[in-house]
Amino acid sequence: MSDTVITQRRVLFSANAMQKILAFASLLVMVIIFSFASPNFFDFANLVAIMLATAVTGMLAIGVTFVIITAGIDLSVGTAMTFCAVMTGVFVTFWHLPIFVAVIGGIVTGGVVGATSGALTAKMKLPPFIATLGIMMITKGLSLIISGTKPIYFVDTPVFAQIAMGSVLSSVIPGLQIPNAILIFFLAAIVGSFVLNKTLLGRYTYALGSNEEAVRLSGVNVDMWKIAVYAVCGLFFGLAGVVMGSRLNSAQPALGQGYELDAIAAAVIGGTSLSGGEGAILGTVIGAFIMSVLTNGLRILSVPQEWQIVVSGVIVIFAVYADILRRRR
């Protein structure tokens, strides 16, 4: 019997790889341009500043990547992060828990808040936009209530500030004054990438975003896994909250709102599709850096801050449009 060959589309680089290559290339081009535009740019201290600036939003972006891949969204990551920072402040300063326990507590708080968002979406069938919008407002309010609308300072526990601002690396390699926050961010990215690519949770994250109905029909407990994905996002914003609190050496209840848009922008620029099924941590990290390199570079060139924001917005639009064009082929 003849073995009829049926051809399938073969591409040199998959669409996803193309997206990441383009994103990375854009980043590279920007770095090169800014380096030539100003001698202050490609400077060790400045590069460290860029990475530090990216760390917190970057962690939020990693968390939100998971949710967006499932074709959902999480608008609460900014204010919920602050809520976790406030709770960590409570754990350390009011309850006098050991730092280690308090840190875990802060992260777990994030997980719980995330799971709540997930439950609202999965069980009560609220659209993720609405569910997380509600959580965003609730956590914002709770942050103010619990803290008495005042910042919670970590002055009695100087170790806490070391979490983000100390430098483990410099004790290993003298002279390499890279704040821990950056290290934590990269570790978070590695863990996030591992979970997304290698674990069952990661698999279902993609599956749900690709065709939720098919997953349901295959007998998988869709509700449970959706909640898990949002909880994972929560763990990341919990971590971000701890790092943020450590950086500022205080929990600032009024901060946080607005970070979610930067996080989502980073994920989207990095190739995460809002319609679900596509995205990667590497892309998100590149996306986060594109935004912070842009902001930093423009600042060094003395471009007013207002214009930096405009440019960021334009970049987001172009990045997504380029993605749509690429997809159409």
Added chain:
Amino acid sequence: MSDAIVYMDGIEKSFPGVHALSDCRFELLRGEVHALVGENGAGKSTLMKVLAGVYQKDSGRILFKGREVEIPNPRAAQHLGISIIHQELNLMPHLTAAQNIFIGREPRKVGGFIVDDRAANVKTQELFDMLHLRLDPKVKVGDLTVAKQQMVEIAKALSFNAEVLIMDEPTAALNTTEIQELFRIIRHLREQGVAVSYISHRMDELKQISDRVTVMRDGQYIDTVNAETATIDQIISMMVGRTIYEGARNLKDTSELEVVLDVRNLKRGKVIKDVSFQARKGEILGFAGLMGAGRTEVARAVFGADQADSGEIFVNGRKVSIRQPSDAVRHGIGYLSEDRKRYGLAVTMDVETNIVLATMQRFLSRAGLVKRNATKVAAQTYVDALSIKTPGLTQKVKFLSGGNQQKVVVAKWLTRDSQILFFDEPTRGIDVGAKSEIYKLLNSLAVQGKAIIMISSELEEIMRMSHRIVVMCEGRITGELMAAEATQEGIMQLATKRETVQLTTES
């Protein structure tokens, strides 16, 4: 019967308003390929979905390997070894073939958290090898052709150790070569002792692949014949039945009437292959064919809802360019879509608004505001003219019955002074009583001089209403019949007349 792996008996199934299955019978032998045929709505899919656990029977019994069983859900069916491949594939396009096949039962490493893609790929490769499929387990399913995606579904079904495989219109989206490949796999499955139930419209395929053929009609079991010995004509006869008409159609000969719409060489990709036809003033032109024949696509293309690749349209002798619906409407063409709730009505709005929806400009005052007196009068005129049963103009259309909703859509187009009207399945979802009202309406519109093009999958309706019938099959017009010479069998023959299949074997 001892060879029968599945035996269904006395199956009844009703949905709200529809008696889908009535005392149905079905027997499937081990290692046989059994085709299930019938017109649209005959109940073939429904019966198989009952077997696959997607629907629950109202009564009747199902015997699996001689024992009576209950199949309350798809998992139960899968447990027994019954797998179904739906017409709309259930795959996750962003995941690989292996990932799709093993979703929900991924092989794992290290404490159960980490998925073992390598193991899944190996197992998938084994499945593919068993089927002699040249497919890479690591390829993303979204990058595959529909044919290959189907293969993945088949492999997935087999990985559940299916002994019964149900395939719903598997060849609908395949080309000739792909169909041959599918048949090869089906034959291979048959050799392995898998029983295949194969729902299809396509007559030529029956002879090629099936052992026996069961015919259903109007939700009832008609007969089962041997595929080799029965003729296509016999099968078609059973499909259409012997209903004779009272109220013989005194449909006049319309060949001398003025041509108002002339469509020439309309082409659109693979869906419309060189279609040409004419519609005349005062005539009801029936468009017959099976679902998927391309009739709706032709109507949409003429109406500008879809972009045709090429072709010419003449309205009243003048060539027109139609790139979007507003162009068509300007030239007096109206289109009443199949799914009136989605495309024909603003369901949450009232009768008055819906009727004047397409002609708002006419009712605007100089300041651009809507003149409510004018719209009320216009809407009421049509409510009276078409006998639309509604408590008032302010009644929200979603509360109207199907028939009356349809009339509201007609009123909308009449307000637009449309002269050429496409009716796509005008009586779908409308009960028998209301149907005759719609028929009366169509006739009166024709008498008024409008050109009506009626797309319908109900042979009875086509025969009863059309002065002339155009039949389509797979994007082509296969024939044209005057009312006097039309028979159900004749129409069915043309509706199933595919392009002669060339069997090529490439080495």
